[in-house]
Amino acid sequence: MTHQHPALTAEQKKELSDIALRIVAPGKGILAADESVGSMAKRLNQIGVENTEENRRLYRQILFSADSRVKKCIGGVIFFHETMYQKADDGTPFVQMIKDKGIVVGIKVDKGVVPLAGTDGETTTQGLDGLWERCAQYKKDGADFAKWRCVLKISEHTPSALAIMENANVLARYASICQQNGIVPIVEPEILPDGDHDLKRCQYVTEKVLAAVYKALSDHHVYLEGTLLKPNMVTPGHSCPTKYSPEEIAMATVTALRRTVPPAVPGVTFLSGGQSEEEASINLNAINTCPLVRPWALTFSYGRALQASALSAWRGQRDNAEAATEEFVKRAEVNGLAALGKYEGSGDDSGAAGQSLYVANHAY
Amino acid sequence: MSPPVPALTPEQKKELAAIRIVAPGKGILAADESTGSIAKRLSSVGAENTEENRRWYRQLLFTADKRVEPCIGGVILFHETMYQKADDGRPFPQVIRDKGALVGIKVDKGVVPLAGTNGETTTQGLDGLMERCAQYKKDGADFAKWRCVLKITAHTPTPLAVMENANVLARYASICQQVPNGIVPIVEPEILPDGDHDLKTCQYVTEKVLAAVYKALSDHHVYLEGTLLKPNMVTAGHACATKYSPEEIAMATVTALRRTVPPAVPGITFLSGGQSEEEASLNLNAINRCPLPRPWALTFSYGRALQASALKAWAGKKDNTKAAQEEFVKRALANSLACQGKYTPSGTAGAAASESLFVSNHAY
Numbered sequence: 007m008t009h010q011h012p013a014l015t016a017e018q019k020k021e022l023s024d025i026a027l028r029i030v031a032p033g034k035g036i037l038a039a040d041e042s043v044g045s046m047a048k049r050l051n052q053i054g055v056e057n058t059e060e061n062r063r064l065y066r067q068i069l070f071s072a073d074s075r076v077k078k079c080i081g082g083v084i085f086f087h088e089t090m091y092q093k094a095d096d097g098t099p100f101v102q103m104i105k106d107k108g109i110v111v112g113i114k115v116d117k118g119v120v121p122l123a124g125t126d127g128e129t130t131t132q133g134l135d136g137l138w139e140r141c142a143q144y145k146k147d148g149a150d151f152a153k154w155r156c157v158l159k160i161s162e163h164t165p166s167a168l169a170i171m172e173n174a175n176v177l178a179r180y181a182s183i184c185q186q187n188g189i190v191p192i193v194e195p196e197i198l199p200d201g202d203h204d205l206k207r208c209q210y211v212t213e214k215v216l217a218a219v220y221k222a223l224s225d226h227h228v229y230l231e232g233t234l235l236k237p238n239m240v241t242p243g244h245s246c247p248t249k250y251s252p253e254e255i256a257m258a259t260v261t262a263l264r265r266t267v268p269p270a271v272p273g274v275t276f277l278s279g280g281q282s283e284e285e286a287s288i289n290l291n292a293i294n295t296c297p298l299v300r301p302w303a304l305t306f307s308y309g310r311a312l313q314a315s316a317l318s319a320w321r322g323q324r325d326n327a328e329a330a331t332e333e334f335v336k337r338a339e340v341n342g343l344a345a346l347g348k349y350e351g352s353g354d355d356s357g358a359a360g361q362s363l364y365v366a367n368h369a370y
Numbered sequence: 371m372s373p374p375v376p377a378l379t380p381e382q383k384k385e386l387a388a389i390r391i392v393a394p395g396k397g398i399l400a401a402d403e404s405t406g407s408i409a410k411r412l413s414s415v416g417a418e419n420t421e422e423n424r425r426w427y428r429q430l431l432f433t434a435d436k437r438v439e440p441c442i443g444g445v446i447l448f449h450e451t452m453y454q455k456a457d458d459g460r461p462f463p464q465v466i467r468d469k470g471a472l473v474g475i476k477v478d479k480g481v482v483p484l485a486g487t488n489g490e491t492t493t494q495g496l497d498g499l500m501e502r503c504a505q506y507k508k509d510g511a512d513f514a515k516w517r518c519v520l521k522i523t524a525h526t527p528t529p530l531a532v533m534e535n536a537n538v539l540a541r542y543a544s545i546c547q548q549v550p551n552g553i554v555p556i557v558e559p560e561i562l563p564d565g566d567h568d569l570k571t572c573q574y575v576t577e578k579v580l581a582a583v584y585k586a587l588s589d590h591h592v593y594l595e596g597t598l599l600k601p602n603m604v605t606a607g608h609a610c611a612t613k614y615s616p617e618e619i620a621m622a623t624v625t626a627l628r629r630t631v632p633p634a635v636p637g638i639t640f641l642s643g644g645q646s647e648e649e650a651s652l653n654l655n656a657i658n659r660c661p662l663p664r665p666w667a668l669t670f671s672y673g674r675a676l677q678a679s680a681l682k683a684w685a686g687k688k689d690n691t692k693a694a695q696e697e698f699v700k701r702a703l704a705n706s707l708a709c710q711g712k713y714t715p716s717g718t719a720g721a722a723a724s725e726s727l728f729v730s731n732h733a734y
Contacts (some may be wrong), residue, residue, distance in 0.1 A: 069698070121691070206376075213588065215589065217585055217588035217589075220584075220585075221581055221582075221584075221585040222583070224577065224578065224581035224629075224630070225581075230629050232627075245541060264633040264634040265588075265594050265595075266588070266632055266634050266635040267632065267633075268628060268629050268630055268631065268632060269631075269633055269663060269664070270625070270628040285734040299633055299665045300633070301663050301665040302721075303634055327381055340694040
């Protein structure tokens with residue numbers, strides 16, 4: 007074994023590292039606006055809006071028209087392919103609007119989950135074919151980072167060793183290809199919150215999955231300083247009878263990350279999963295006040311948890327556009343504070359009261 | 371994935387207080403030379419390799435005055451030494467504990483060849499390890515050490531050597547942690563400095579080896595917060611034509627660790643390998659002045675680099691005991707400063723001078 011074939015030059019590494027640091031600069035996180043056409047159908051359906059290309063354009067325009075207040079709390083926006091090539095009413099390409107705010111443009115590049123034969127409903131994610139060429143084109147068209155989502159689920163016998171290994175491997179292949187094209191890969195190994203498992207179980211599974219992910223990234227010679235991680239927070243399953251406090255969730259989450267994520271990774275941008283807007287902010291804040299040493303940025307990459315109120319304020323009416331944008335800005339600012347551990351909550355609990363609820367970490 | 375059986379209870383976890391060994395300003399005295407190894411040291415100063423000489427020599431180190439107490443967090447012993455006594459009748463483990471340090475024990479049984487490889491090895495010693503560690507714990511040991519060895523050539527370390535040594539280290543660590551009341555395993559995957567490879571090559575190999583080690587520790591359910599890592603610093607091979615500064619060594623070393631060692635690991639205690647006493651202190655100091663964020667303690671676990679001058683001053687003569695102890699105290703103090711980044715050898719420019727010598731990290 008010798009260092010005969012460096013994957014990246016020093017210049018390539020610097021470019022990737024700089025991009026990653028800009029996205030997760032202090033107080034900033036990511037707006038995940040990359041819902042596929044199929045996912046958008048569900049969102050628009052809920053507010054009684056038809057799933058047309060124009061409606062999807064109008065809706066994203068609401069988010070991207072946010073004023074300069076978002077500059078301090080949004081470091082990156084993830085686009086779906088269609089959206090990369092859409093424009094605002096005045097003809098400005100969406101990519102341009104985002105870049106003009108000093109925000110980094112990202113692109114979802116996976117092509118969805120496919121079944122793993124011989125497993126109990128487990129999946130891997132496809133999209134590697136021609137990924138090199140697609141990344142090169144997206145880079146020319148303004149994207150500097152990408153996202154690829156893998157999915158695992160907890161049940162009595164899952165995730166299986168195959169599912170963990172295969173998803174970690176495909177994430178590493180994707181990451182390797184992105185970096186060759188000057189694109190920072192966000193690595194997303196989502197463990198679904200479906201089920202009745204408790205917090206400890208989710209923590210255990212998260213630790214095993216992340217250990218496999220980082221071994222695969224090492225095996226594939228991925229430059230960690232030029233990546234970001236988009237994991238689930240460690241939470242109990244949706245149907246778990248026990249309720250846990252934000253501090254317990256934070257402690258379990260940070261402990262799991264401390265045991266698996268090397269310090270070279272500049273940032274961890276949590277997905278919100280099924281959490282409400284307020285839950286997602288409160289939990290992120292607790293994570294950022296957790297008394298364990300955390301060498302990476304811990305911030306958000308939220309879809310629903312940034313957009314739910316904006317979506318329901320809009321309801322497809324142009325007249326509601328400004329009010330809807332305002333809802334989005336509000337959540338963006340709240341999460342920017344949460345990423346700094348400075349969000350006091352929507353009213354009741356003050357920050358100080360929350361801190362005393364931390365249990366010593368040896369229980370995790 | 372079937373429901374996990376937790377490997378340790380919260381109480382067991384508490385016992386594995388690795389943190390005490392690597393408290394600020396402290397490191398480890400590796401005094402665990404086997405009878406064969408110590409033979410070489412003693413013969414180099416013209417002393418006979420008798421049990422009494424070995425006892426006298428270790429007593430010299432363990433009864434140095436209290437200036438060493440803030441510098442030494444742990445002492446690693448060889449089996450024979452655990453059961454020897456000082457002149458005043460106190461068993462050596464007690465002498466060490468009376469000075470506020472923890473007692474460690476070397477538990478491996480040396481390297482054995484891996485068939486079908488080019489001189490590569492694994493390490494034996496797992497048989498009956500649980501019972502041996504339980505006894506050592508009763509006899510005063512709180513931590514253990516196990517050394518694996520890898521070497522760099524055109525075709526080594528091979529995947530087999532990396533995998534097998536990582537696996538045996540993880541088995542050893544798992545067993546240590548199961549011992550009643552806990553033994554902290556120090557995990558030592560030494561990559562030898564033999565060869566003419568450059569700094570980059572050593573860094574690359576170190577990253578691959580450590581990634582495998584931490585994946586194996588995860589697979590074996592080892593509690594990282596209750597372990598320590600004893601790696602080589604990242605250096606060029608002994609026969610490499612290029613010379614590197616302490617800052618280059620520090621940057622390469624810290625970069626490799628940042629890419630592989632999870633923050634949950636409380637401390638990294640470097641082996642000194644073939645380095646001179648002064649080299650080992652200067653490099654450790656540069657490591658602790660390196661401008662990259664480092665969430666673990668970075669300190670020493672030195673054998674020769676703490677003892678070389680003391681050994682020479684002693685030369686087997688009881689009359690030289692005080693002079694020899696003085697040499698040891700000098701190195702202990704120097705390394706205590708070095709692990710805080712405060713070591714300035716007399717006659718050189720102050721600390722500020724060395725900061726400008728750090729090159730930015732994207733080149734590594």
